[in-house]
Amino acid sequence: MKPIEFEGVKSKNTMAFRHYNPTEMIQGKSMKEHLKFAMSYWHTLCSGLCDMFGEGTLEKTYGKHAPMDIARAKADFGFEFMKNLKIEYYCFHDTDIAPKGDTLGETLENVGVMVEYLAVKQKQTGIKLLWGTADAFSDKMFMAGAATSPSADIFAVTAAKIKTAIDATIKLGGTGYVFWGGREGYDTLLNTDMELELNNLARMLTMARDYGRKAGFKGDFFIEPKPKEPTKHQYDFDTATCIGFLKAHGLDKDFKLNIEANHATLAGHTFRHEIATARINNMLGSIDANQGDMLLGWDTDQFPSDIYEATYCMLELLKAGGLKNGGLNFDAKARRQSNTIKDLYQGYILGMDTYALGIKIADRIIKDGRIDDFVANRYKSYKSGIGQKIVKGETNIEELTKYALDIKHITVESGKQEYLESIINQLMFC
Amino acid sequence: MKPIEFEGVKSKNTMAFRHYNPTEMIQGKSMKEHLKFAMSYWHTLCSGLCDMFGEGTLEKTYGKHAPMDIARAKADFGFEFMKNLKIEYYCFHDTDIAPKGDTLGETLENVGVMVEYLAVKQKQTGIKLLWGTADAFSDKMFMAGAATSPSADIFAVTAAKIKTAIDATIKLGGTGYVFWGGREGYDTLLNTDMELELNNLARMLTMARDYGRKAGFKGDFFIEPKPKEPTKHQYDFDTATCIGFLKAHGLDKDFKLNIEANHATLAGHTFRHEIATARINNMLGSIDANQGDMLLGWDTDQFPSDIYEATYCMLELLKAGGLKNGGLNFDAKARRQSNTIKDLYQGYILGMDTYALGIKIADRIIKDGRIDDFVANRYKSYKSGIGQKIVKGETNIEELTKYALDIKHITVESGKQEYLESIINQLMFC
Amino acid sequence: MKPIEFEGVKSKNTMAFRHYNPTEMIQGKSMKEHLKFAMSYWHTLCSGLCDMFGEGTLEKTYGKHAPMDIARAKADFGFEFMKNLKIEYYCFHDTDIAPKGDTLGETLENVGVMVEYLAVKQKQTGIKLLWGTADAFSDKMFMAGAATSPSADIFAVTAAKIKTAIDATIKLGGTGYVFWGGREGYDTLLNTDMELELNNLARMLTMARDYGRKAGFKGDFFIEPKPKEPTKHQYDFDTATCIGFLKAHGLDKDFKLNIEANHATLAGHTFRHEIATARINNMLGSIDANQGDMLLGWDTDQFPSDIYEATYCMLELLKAGGLKNGGLNFDAKARRQSNTIKDLYQGYILGMDTYALGIKIADRIIKDGRIDDFVANRYKSYKSGIGQKIVKGETNIEELTKYALDIKHITVESGKQEYLESIINQLMFC
């Protein structure tokens, strides 16, 4: 496979970038600094593209048989893949990088071995770890949760896996550590002590934070909200729920959100809404860049292709001043019918170009200024007079009542949604 | 219309109660004390059953023409209706009880006049106000929100309406004051400063709380979550979102949740989930008892008939030790084709019997004990040993890791969902 | 208001067309012949933008008071509006153009008077009627259906309204007559004889067809599928359901489908899927061009702005050889907060430019050829050998079994979804 090059917007080559030009400057930073694209180890290197109704369509054993040989070959392929795509970061679960052993001890040792291997690959290539995480959901022992398991033993195993994954993250220089609560939720309230489970979840996050900080982790902890699947109700339902939970347990200084496009829509929100909610709480951490199918009720994890969504995501990112310890991880898999490695490359190219075009359009929107001006002007009544008193907390309901009774005429200004949507299309297609 | 009487489970009379027997004792309290049924003024006395595609099917002018005459006739009908149904509470918006005047001043005056009228009716009948609220959504001035309006003038008018409605609530002895954020949300982020709007919402709630407390209101303030409709995104999306918001703004001591069945499901949650979430946060306030259609994407506000849902609601209520300042308000309307007053009675009878049967079954479930025992036993590992240390916060991730590495065998106990569902059906149909 | 002019893609004027250039040629036909944009009388001229939670925000009485005066002023405004927007067609319900009288006779007479008025306006302006229809849903008598009403009297009134609307359509030269079954469905099966109702629906369509043909109507009858809202289940659920129904009742030669974007998605289908389904059945008739919100469960009827959707719609249209008796009707309303006439213009400009850009991109996709080539190539095994025998019906299961047992190696070719999506983005953003 030849490295993928930037050929510009006129290129018809689907094995080249048309928009992703790593060193192109936007608002004073290069595209690659803004976007910090990351490869997802699991979908990209491990998933054989099976689904609930059928076997995998693409073998991912890399011509090897012994589990540790497969693990190394997988890493080799992955770093080659990233190099070819000019991707500088990756993300993993412990179970992605190393095979399960016969005992917990062996499993954790395997992780240790592979961390050494990855450290060498990083050094050789300059590729970095964006974030690590522990898979505390695929083993059958986690069927009823990990930190929220009814079994204290399973809670303890979870702790061991998290410790090991945090150690790995520190060792590999990752700037983030993610919690996706795979089975942290319930299937039926009939068998669930939700209060205890939520408290135990907070206890685990607290212990993990304390351990990480003690061990020298300087990055951010991330929670990744998801509303349902695999459990009927996942505790980390959406961004607002997670923020409330983190604040209630004093974790909001160390934790931020890792927001996934498809998880947002499953929760009934737009992707942009979730990012904006994190942003205004100063808790925007990282992005799982993928795309769902709005007519399907499960996480399809498609490569992002919708330029509208990418544009709004980038607009929020630019407003937030960028992602610090986070990046854009492609939590996306090729469709089950895309049964070749070439499809995998094309999936990434599609996704990277989608976001690269998105940030260029977001930049145009900001420079154009009409939308920001409209919004600023819309709320101008809070800049002076009674509005300013409201915002400063210098009035009360009695004063406002008196004021209201004296108003002669209320002006209700148009929200001008169609006008604003026209501007977006103008700036996208120009 | 003759008063509706309790005739018992064998009755085939659809104009009698089969389950609601006000003085029947359950767990040491009478049914009527547990349930505190309330009539919704708006659906019951005002709505003509129009929808977006057609006019009303049931005239609700009570043979009158002048607005204030209609208002009084409406109240007369309502109190008669409640008496006939043995309903002891009601709930209203300012706009339900009194007509809009030509000016804000006139409108508020009309409210004042009708509050006097209602006070007399209450005295005559013993019927009480459960909660009051201000309608800050139907007037076109609120099209972009009330406390979250882009206009400070409209914020002020909202304050005036809230003050008046709080005054009315106090005057009429209401134990709750509800905020349903009718238009507190957005239709598009393109025209919205979400951060300012959310802060303004908190400011209004704070001012309302401060005013109410100063004016002598001893009851609870309630937030009523709803995820969408009429705005695309309503800020009070669900219980978890509201709790997080209230805590972040220091309002969680004065505010509780008013949970509506149909709003729960629109947010992707079961009714029970929302009540349980409020309960474990000690913020369960009141219930809007209705029912949605799970295949429809809007708030259908049907009279509750599903005994499963009612049972789970009642189970949570009994676990929470009951509603203190809240009750069960039927935020439900007869179907548009149910175009007679008799249908309205039958809707209420259906709803009241549904909850009465629900509480009887919930009581059976608690007395049966198998479900509670199963849950208690499932989490017993947190009662001693390492589990107890986890719960008490006396361990850390390193100790847990050591412990985990020593575990010889992990037991993963069945969640037994089918067994538990069998018990529910046993206790429902016995 | 000045007429809206085409200013080209570089224009930043939101009161000008950037893409809709009526006389620009695409595949041998002008844009205006392809698109045949039509104004929806109801949303555009009648709707005051109320919703279920609040009053209208934009007065549409045109400074008049008497119902017939309003009706004429409405028509005057509408024709001026169309002229300004270079729209050459319109669509109406009987109730849009003329006020209800005290009796059915009066109501139908009012329609007759307004048809004369519209005929004159058409002559003066060159504007034409695209299609007419009867509103058999908004009057309370239709609460349980019109052709599917439990009352034969209401069935008869429906017939009278349909006859009048067909007469009006013929008189005004409309090339289509639409059936949207507003209340043809049910709210609960508990009170419904679905079999009788469906048969009565077929009876009405048959009688209407027979009458129309006898009266000289040469155009197409259109069914407009919608799955739910206002009734819980609408009989004309989606395109496949309607086609099956029309074929079963021998109506498929006279009837085609009028497909609405937002109705498609409410039924769980993409807009493109519905159009393609009609196309391959030779039953694509007309388009209700609007857009829904994929996170909301009701018909939002927004002005179309999504270029992806418009492109796929246009691609299907070009493949179908265009709409003959149909056109693109904007069944869309300005958002409730868009409370000015200028917003209404901007809504139409947005919608028209969206489809104009859509058809330009669709044309590019066809000329580029890569997507069509991929599909043709993918199915090439049906062009010869066993595949050809399958398609020609010249084989059977025994022969195929023998053939299958002899296959040495099965090739499973990639579906290349990511590649194809890349091409779409290339051709959209170039």
Added chain:
Amino acid sequence: MKPIEFEGVKSKNTMAFRHYNPTEMIQGKSMKEHLKFAMSYWHTLCSGLCDMFGEGTLEKTYGKHAPMDIARAKADFGFEFMKNLKIEYYCFHDTDIAPKGDTLGETLENVGVMVEYLAVKQKQTGIKLLWGTADAFSDKMFMAGAATSPSADIFAVTAAKIKTAIDATIKLGGTGYVFWGGREGYDTLLNTDMELELNNLARMLTMARDYGRKAGFKGDFFIEPKPKEPTKHQYDFDTATCIGFLKAHGLDKDFKLNIEANHATLAGHTFRHEIATARINNMLGSIDANQGDMLLGWDTDQFPSDIYEATYCMLELLKAGGLKNGGLNFDAKARRQSNTIKDLYQGYILGMDTYALGIKIADRIIKDGRIDDFVANRYKSYKSGIGQKIVKGETNIEELTKYALDIKHITVESGKQEYLESIINQLMFC
């Protein structure tokens, strides 16, 4: 495991039937004749309860290692399981009963061997095959469809598998043969020739029908509708779609519908709606008895526990005069956390009791008569006068118009939904 016995409604034993009493008579037939419960081979004997996020939780290799040994042990267990549960029917896919071989020939031979084995088991136990089917979706070759595959070779392999499964069904005396179009649909229209695919699907069904009839199959062919999952759009979307398709291709005399509860709701319909639609078309064939989660967007295949749903299903069945060649197949799996064989038993007991209680209540509803009377009375205007002329096709739109103009007063009768729902609850809880 001891056989499960009927102990009656007072029993608290969750390992006994409380409602399913096989020989109890209802409307002149025994419960077991009405219900014809069938075991699903796949979920019950094969599924290890894995999901997309984790491994299986319950081993189903029955202590064996060699594939054919497992296959036999599986059958042994299955027949024992059915005997214990008093289940007299089962259903299977070819791949459930026999392991895949190295070649298609070997695979089909394995099926043949196991068919012999099953024939013996049937003889020994009296247990019968309800229906058979071919799995043309799990092998990766079917990733783009089977009868709708872009490859004619794969179409041929599908034919071979169907022939073998039909042969097996005939040999084992099955009265039904099912088509569930696992991958008969598309993931994106960008790569799909929907017209060719639909025609090929019809060709396959036609060839299968012709082969089956020639080979002596006297039973019914069944189509099982499902709207989405695994493909984005499944061609057999819902009952109405399938009926239209079957009629268009002249297959409606040989084919009926196999309706699944959870597939109905995924398509936006109630289970009852789908059954009623099949019933009024005389195409109700068989039932896949399970239950979905209305808040989740995928097929959860839960054991049925909702008595409302079971009652409505049974009401339709009784109205249809029963299932002839079909039965009630539990297409249901224990929850992933229900990781024991005892849970599997309890799942079946739950499901069987749910339907047994459902048919008892349905019988009560019919005997009570109030609901049927209400419906009959509601449509009485079609029994005489103008209504009768409408139904007999003896009138036309002109006559109806004249009639309508003479109506003095239109009566619009209440739909009485709340009243009818009250009656249902009365008859359920009495």
